[in-house]
Amino acid sequence: MAPLDRANVDTDAIIPKQFLKSIKRSGFGQNLFDEWRYLDHGEPGMDAARRKPNPDFILNLARYQGAQILLARSNFGCGSSREHAPWALQDYGFQVVIAPSFADIFFNNCFKIGLLPIVLDVADVDQLFTEVEATAGYRLLVDLQDQSVTTPSGKSFSFDIDPFRKHTLLNGLDEIGLTLQHMDKIKAFEEKHRAAQPWLFT
Amino acid sequence: MHTLYDKLWQSHVVHEESNKPDGMTLLYIDRHLVHEVTSPQAFEGLKLAGRKPWRLDSILAVADHNVPTTRRDYGISDPISRLQVETLDQNCEELGITEFRMNDLRQGIVHVIGPEQGATLPGMTVVCGDSHTSTHGAFACLAFGIGTSEVEHVLATQCLLLKKAKTMRVAIEGHLGHGITAKDIALALIGEIGTAGGTGYAIEFAGSAIRELSMEARMTLCNMAIEAGARAGMVGVDDTTVDYLRGRPFAPKGDLWDKAVVYWRTLKSDEGASFDKTISLDAAQIKPQITWGTSPEMVAAIDGKVPDPSQITDIVKRHDMERALKYMGLAPNTPISEIRPDKIFIGSCTNARIEDLRIAAKVVKGRHIASNIKLAMVVPGSGLVKHQAEQEGLDKIFREAGFEWREPGCSMCLAMNDDRLESGERCASTSNRNFEGRQGPGGRTHLVSPGMAAAAAVAGHFVDVREIY
Numbered sequence: 245m246a247p248l249d250r251a252n253v254d255t256d257a258i259i260p261k262q263f264l265k266s267i268k269r270s271g272f273g274q275n276l277f278d279e280w281r282y283l284d285h286g287e288p289g290m291d292a293a294r295r296k297p298n299p300d301f302i303l304n305l306a307r308y309q310g311a312q313i314l315l316a317r318s319n320f321g322c323g324s325s326r327e328h329a330p331w332a333l334q335d336y337g338f339q340v341v342i343a344p345s346f347a348d349i350f351f352n353n354c355f356k357i358g359l360l361p362i363v364l365d366v367a368d369v370d371q372l373f374t375e376v377e378a379t380a381g382y383r384l385l386v387d388l389q390d391q392s393v394t395t396p397s398g399k400s401f402s403f404d405i406d407p408f409r410k411h412t413l414l415n416g417l418d419e420i421g422l423t424l425q426h427m428d429k430i431k432a433f434e435e436k437h438r439a440a441q442p443w444l445f446t
Numbered sequence: 447m448h449t450l451y452d453k454l455w456q457s458h459v460v461h462e463e464s465n466k467p468d469g470m471t472l473l474y475i476d477r478h479l480v481h482e483v484t485s486p487q488a489f490e491g492l493k494l495a496g497r498k499p500w501r502l503d504s505i506l507a508v509a510d511h512n513v514p515t516t517r518r519d520y521g522i523s524d525p526i527s528r529l530q531v532e533t534l535d536q537n538c539e540e541l542g543i544t545e546f547r548m549n550d551l552r553q554g555i556v557h558v559i560g561p562e563q564g565a566t567l568p569g570m571t572v573v574c575g576d577s578h579t580s581t582h583g584a585f586a587c588l589a590f591g592i593g594t595s596e597v598e599h600v601l602a603t604q605c606l607l608l609k610k611a612k613t614m615r616v617a618i619e620g621h622l623g624h625g626i627t628a629k630d631i632a633l634a635l636i637g638e639i640g641t642a643g644g645t646g647y648a649i650e651f652a653g654s655a656i657r658e659l660s661m662e663a664r665m666t667l668c669n670m671a672i673e674a675g676a677r678a679g680m681v682g683v684d685d686t687t688v689d690y691l692r693g694r695p696f697a698p699k700g701d702l703w704d705k706a707v708v709y710w711r712t713l714k715s716d717e718g719a720s721f722d723k724t725i726s727l728d729a730a731q732i733k734p735q736i737t738w739g740t741s742p743e744m745v746a747a748i749d750g751k752v753p754d755p756s757q758i759t760d761i762v763k764r765h766d767m768e769r770a771l772k773y774m775g776l777a778p779n780t781p782i783s784e785i786r787p788d789k790i791f792i793g794s795c796t797n798a799r800i801e802d803l804r805i806a807a808k809v810v811k812g813r814h815i816a817s818n819i820k821l822a823m824v825v826p827g828s829g830l831v832k833h834q835a836e837q838e839g840l841d842k843i844f845r846e847a848g849f850e851w852r853e854p855g856c857s858m859c860l861a862m863n864d865d866r867l868e869s870g871e872r873c874a875s876t877s878n879r880n881f882e883g884r885q886g887p888g889g890r891t892h893l894v895s896p897g898m899a900a901a902a903a904v905a906g907h908f909v910d911v912r913e914i915y
């Protein structure tokens with residue numbers, strides 16, 4: 245787990261806008277937190293191996309390499325609706341983000357791509373920050389089925405998740421496919437809606 | 447008794463995944479606005495799955511984020527930006543989606559052109575792969591930003607899976623002072639409740655001061671709801687709403703118009719409807735607002751000072767403030783009026799409508815930008831706004847005052863095209879986000895109203911617009 249100790253981390257910081265020009269869905273991981281992570285200014289198409297990493301940025305520390313959980317502060321993911329932000333986190337290797345609170349659109353976008361955002365109490369998040377910073381190689385166990393997060397010392401925190409979201413995540417279901425199973429209902433609604441507000445359908 | 451939000455929600459429910467009030471609901475979407483940045487992967491996903499858009503006439507597309515604001519006839523010089531815009535053009539052409547292309551007079555920022563065309567109508571659910579979709583709530587719509595997976599979901603199914611939000615009523619009572627605008631209300635509110643204050647809520651703006659606002663001003667306010675953390679902001683229908691929409695190209699005509707207006711007039715919260723949270727601000731107390739930090743909640747009034755982190759007890763907050771002041775190059779306790787911008791940006795989906803340009807023009811008329819201002823630019827929200835402003839001679843006023851008069855687009859609101867701040871440059875900006883690097887790497891943004899940006903341009907430092915006006 246890697247700790248990112250600042251509040252209100254916005255999606256511009258998670259993935260700066262110049263990388264949004266891509267028409268692809270992948271490859272954003274190397275530009276995750278680009279302005280904090282590198283000393284030089286990043287532009288699309290640059291070879292990450294030739295860039296100057298910022299030795300002070302938390303994700304560049306040797307002890308956090310390979311982290312799959314990001315620990316963050318409140319209102320994580322505020323700002324724009326860009327799904328490029330969860331794409332970048334996932335492409336980098338994160339599977340879970342833990343914070344006391346998330347911005348609505350970001351939170352929602354995470355589920356759509358199978359990145360799990362977990363909300364824990366501020367005090368619990370504080371405790372995790374203290375522990376992860378004190379212990380190199382700190383590992384958390386996240387159990388989605390059980391809705392729990394367990395520390396190395398065996399302390400466990402439970403988290404909430406909507407049952408439908410949990411079901412789609414656990415089974416890797418395609419939400420569009422699921423919605424299309426309701427095609428008849430959508431069509432019936434549409435007819436009723438058209439009759440009531442015909443001006444919406446011109 | 448129902449709130450406006452409840453009415454909008456209820457009238458679009460297709461299916462409920464569970465019978466619990468906080469379960470996921472399949473909601474029907476009436477209007478889908480599309481721009482070039484958040485759509486290519488959605489169109490690709492649609493194609494790969496062998497699906498087609500459910501309802502073409504619900505979609506309106508425009509390129510705004512990447513387009514140049516100078517010489518359009520030269521095209522887009524950055525090949526990556528160009529490819530993104532061309533990809534939108536291609537997708538729209540292939541699928542038969544209505545798109546206003548770069549050289550169409552109707553092109554502009556997606557949140558300016560929807561209402562301008564009458565493509566945003568009361569009672570609609572409106573979505574776009576863009577967080578400032580909340581703007582459209584000014585028309586009593588349920589309007590909110592979505593991610594790219596959801597763009598694909600709406601394209602394929604005309605629906606979205608959503609969880610109902612809580613409701614917040616923000617009541618602004620009394621009258622706004624002379625020179626005070628919706629932007630000041632928005633910033634004052636965010637200063638009060640914080641950028642996460644509205645998280646999980648849909649905000650309805652109400653009260654006598656809101657009734658007195660024009661549609662342009664209501665759009666500015668709803669636009670900034672997302673900066674308060676609320677995915678949607680909205681205002682109930684009244685005469686101002688109906689008058690604005692009459693005769694717009696996509697608005698209904700004849701009998702349909704009459705029928706629509708009868709329905710639209712029901713789109714407001716019932717007297718006595720209950721909200722999960724209520725906030726009240728006294729309009730008369732609101733002063734011109736300026737952000738001093740790197741989040742819209744880091745805001746002060748023009749007669750205020752940059753705050754002093756050493757006075758803050760909460761450690762996380764103090765750290766954030768120190769980091770923000772360092773980034774902004776500001777010392778604690780500096781009077782706000784001593785801050786000197788290098789550049790002025792009047793534009794964005796928050797403040798680039800005709801009324802905004804009129805206010806700014808009134809301030810700069812017969813004056814000139816100060817010698818320390820390296821660049822002052824006006825970027826109208828759409829081709830039609832630009833045209834209208836030119837009819838009124840506003841372009842001339844701006845040019846004579848030393849401003850550049852540009853082509854419509856997002857421009858330096860997010861600096862995806864060539865318009866940007868250099869590192870360390872300070873900007874008085876009428877946009878909505880002052881995040882680190884938002885207007886260019888290392889750039890420093892101060893969010894203000896159009897009048898305040900114009901006043902700073904001529905004074906060379908921030909100044910109370912009420913003294914000039």
Ligand code: SF4
Pocket residue numbers: 510511555556557576578794795796855856859860877878
């Ligand atoms: S003007 Fe700015 S905030 Fe508005 S849509 Fe464009 S980039 Fe987004």
